[in-house]
Amino acid sequence: TGEPVNMFAVGWxxxxxxxRPVKPVITRFPxxxxxxxxxxxxxxxxxxxxxxxxxGGKCYLxxxxxNPEAEEEKYFTAIKExxxxxxxxxxxxxxxxxxxxxxxxxxxxxxxCEKAYVCHCGDAEIKAQRGGEARGPxxxxxxxxxxxxxxxxxxxxxxxxxxxxxxxxxxxxxxIEDGNPQMWDLAAYRVLDAKHHRTGDKWKIYPTYDFTHCLxxxxxxxxxxxxxxxxxxxxxxxxxxxxxxxxxxxxxREYGRLSITGTVLSKRxxxxxxxxxxxxxxxDPRLYTLIGIKRRGVPPGAILEFxxxxxVTTAPTNIQLxxxxxxxxxxxxxxxxxxxxxxxxxxxxxxxxxxxxxxxPFSPKIPEMGSHKVKFTKTVYIDxxxxxxxxxxxxxxxxxxxxxxxxxxxxxVKAISFTKNGDKxxxxxxxxxxxxxxxxxxxxxxxxxxxxxxxxxxxxxxxSEKPDDAEGGFVNDINPNSEEIWPHAIIESGFDEVKRxxxxxxxxxxxxxxxxxxxxxxxxxxxxxxxxxxxxxxxxKVVLNRIVSLKEDAGK
Ligand code: ATP
Ligand code: MG
Ligand code: MG
Numbered sequence: 121t122g123e124p125v126n127m128f129a130v131g132w133x134x135x136x137x138x139x140r141p142v143k144p145v146i147t148r149f150p151x152x153x154x155x156x157x158x159x160x161x162x163x164x165x166x167x168x169x170x171x172x173x174x175x176g177g178k179c180y181l182x183x184x185x186x187n188p189e190a191e192e193e194k195y196f197t198a199i200k201e202x203x204x205x206x207x208x209x210x211x212x213x214x215x216x217x218x219x220x221x222x223x224x225x226x227x228x229x230x231x232x233c234e235k236a237y238v239c240h241c242g243d244a245e246i247k248a249q250r251g252g253e254a255r256g257p258x259x260x261x262x263x264x265x266x267x268x269x270x271x272x273x274x275x276x277x278x279x280x281x282x283x284x285x286x287x288x289x290x291x292x293x294x295x296i297e298d299g300n301p302q303m304w305d306l307a308a309y310r311v312l313d314a315k316h317h318r319t320g321d322k323w324k325i326y327p328t329y330d331f332t333h334c335l336x337x338x339x340x341x342x343x344x345x346x347x348x349x350x351x352x353x354x355x356x357x358x359x360x361x362x363x364x365x366x367x368x369x370x371x372x373r374e375y376g377r378l379s380i381t382g383t384v385l386s387k388r389x390x391x392x393x394x395x396x397x398x399x400x401x402x403x404d405p406r407l408y409t410l411i412g413i414k415r416r417g418v419p420p421g422a423i424l425e426f427x428x429x430x431x432v433t434t435a436p437t438n439i440q441l442x443x444x445x446x447x448x449x450x451x452x453x454x455x456x457x458x459x460x461x462x463x464x465x466x467x468x469x470x471x472x473x474x475x476x477x478x479x480x481p482f483s484p485k486i487p488e489m490g491s492h493k494v495k496f497t498k499t500v501y502i503d504x505x506x507x508x509x510x511x512x513x514x515x516x517x518x519x520x521x522x523x524x525x526x527x528x529x530x531x532x533v534k535a536i537s538f539t540k541n542g543d544k545x546x547x548x549x550x551x552x553x554x555x556x557x558x559x560x561x562x563x564x565x566x567x568x569x570x571x572x573x574x575x576x577x578x579x580x581x582x583x584s585e586k587p588d589d590a591e592g593g594f595v596n597d598i599n600p601n602s603e604e605i606w607p608h609a610i611i612e613s614g615f616d617e618v619k620r621x622x623x624x625x626x627x628x629x630x631x632x633x634x635x636x637x638x639x640x641x642x643x644x645x646x647x648x649x650x651x652x653x654x655x656x657x658x659x660x661k662v663v664l665n666r667i668v669s670l671k672e673d674a675g676k
Contacts, residue, residue: 239291
């Protein structure tokens with residue numbers, strides 16, 4: 121497929137730049153600190169931070185914290201960490217709430233130029249004013265005729281706590297003749313009885329998204345305000361407010377959201393999965409929260425590559441999980457070393473073998489990764505699935521009387537007998553096959569004395585592409601085998617070096633940024649899967665997660 125195209129140099133994002141080819145470019149990523157980021161946000165992060173970076177500009181991380189009821193401190197930290205993990209550095213971290221004083225002043229200014237009024241209507245009245253169910257004619261309430269002095273006094277009374285929530289709100293006086301509902305005298309400020317995490321009890325009124333976002337963009341001199349297409353209709357009110365106040369006018373443009381099928385991303389649903397213990401937490405490796413994807417071991421570079429491959433246009437992107445996995449797999453293939461790991465070990469005693477030292481390359485495809493020494497012992501462990509008690513002609517792994525190659529070992533081995541305990545094979549006896557015939561298959565193995573690890577094989581959390589369509593809801597679509605645990609797996613000694621050198625320099629960008637996290641200890645377990653260390657690992661216990669299978673169809 122050749123070099124991937126740079127999504128900022130061509131196409132929609134390039135056109136957006138050409139519409140306003142200014143320097144420096146200033147953008148912002150404006151999450152609400154009311155939940156963990158998910159894969160969809162990775163697109164917004166790539167678009168905003170990437171656009172600024174590409175044009176040599178800067179991007180703010182702005183916490184859009186105007187809804188005190190839903191915000192929590194832990195989300196601020198988690199959001200910041202995920203942006204850094206993806207390799208971006210905010211030019212500055214700001215908060216919409218930094219501007220509460222300034223926004224308040226702007227609201228008074230808007231009242232003074234007769235473009236806002238304090239309204240006391242309830243939901244039903246507002247609905248009727250907007251034409252009602254029948255989409256009849258639109259009209260304004262009597263509050264719209266109040267004098268500037270009256271509106272100022274009322275707005276100050278709102279600020280000073282005279283009104284309870286819903287008893288009064290500040291409304292912009294826009295254009296009710298406009299066909300766009302975003303111009304039908306939207307709310308600018310509402311009374312909320314809530315403590316704000318940064319301003320505490322100072323405010324009894326809080327600005328709305330429609331009032332705040334465009335003004336904060338303006339205060340920060342955002343040149344290109346990039347958001348998702350559900351804000352297309354809001355563009356007119358965005359422009360109206362900045363123009364009405366005569367402030368700097370950023371340019372809002374809208375791109376398509378990224379959705380992933382086969383999983384759920386909404387906070388409410390993930391909350392349920394966590395609360396009812398279907399998953400290990402918000403960072404469960406089966407979830408598509410960014411903390412979950414990170415914990416699973418997906419490299420940040422693979423996420424950026426995924427977003428870039430999909431490209432950015434105004435169309436929404438609906439992607440299957442399999443496509444994401446495919447990008448991750450290709451990325452890992454180029455960037456991680458290989459090791460041998462046996463999930464379900466059985467000992468093979470090679471009667472005529474002598475202990476020796478082997479030199480194993482970390483990757484047959486990438487010689488620069490170097491090699492490591494591994495001890496070969498008289499007893500080695502192979503996976504239970506690589507042995508059969510009864511041979512057959514179309515079978516090419518180990519069986520009585522049949523030879524198989526052991527990866528990187530000079531001679532194949534032939535099984536001569538085995539022992540069982542009940543149904544289970546407990547030990548195989550073998551000898552070298554020195555006939556000189558090249559074996560059809562090579563299997564992986566680990567030496568005696570290697571380290572025991574726990575391996576968690578993750579499969580899709582849901583059975584179908586559309587969990588929400590399941591009868592009785594998405595919980596009924598949960599795959600009962602989404603997590604398979606192999607508690608007695610064994611890994612070769614090369615693991616120590618892989619761990620020491622992680623993240624491998626080949627994992628672009630991460631060497632500086634993603635350092636330290638156990639999940640950056642990634643490798644290909646040959647013939648098994650791509651693996652990474654899990655955060656449950658401790659000084660004496662290694663836990664590994666399957667990042668993705670080696671091939672597309674495996675492990676569904
Ligand atoms: P959600 O409800 O899924 O958390 P949101 O829009 O409420 O989404 P915000 O915290 O407001 O989340 O998101 C911050 C930025 O990320 C916004 O600019 C938003 O448009 C963008 N964003 C959110 N979800 C997606 C998505 N699926 N694809 C692309 N951008 C997204
Ligand atoms: Mg939002
Ligand atoms: Mg949100």
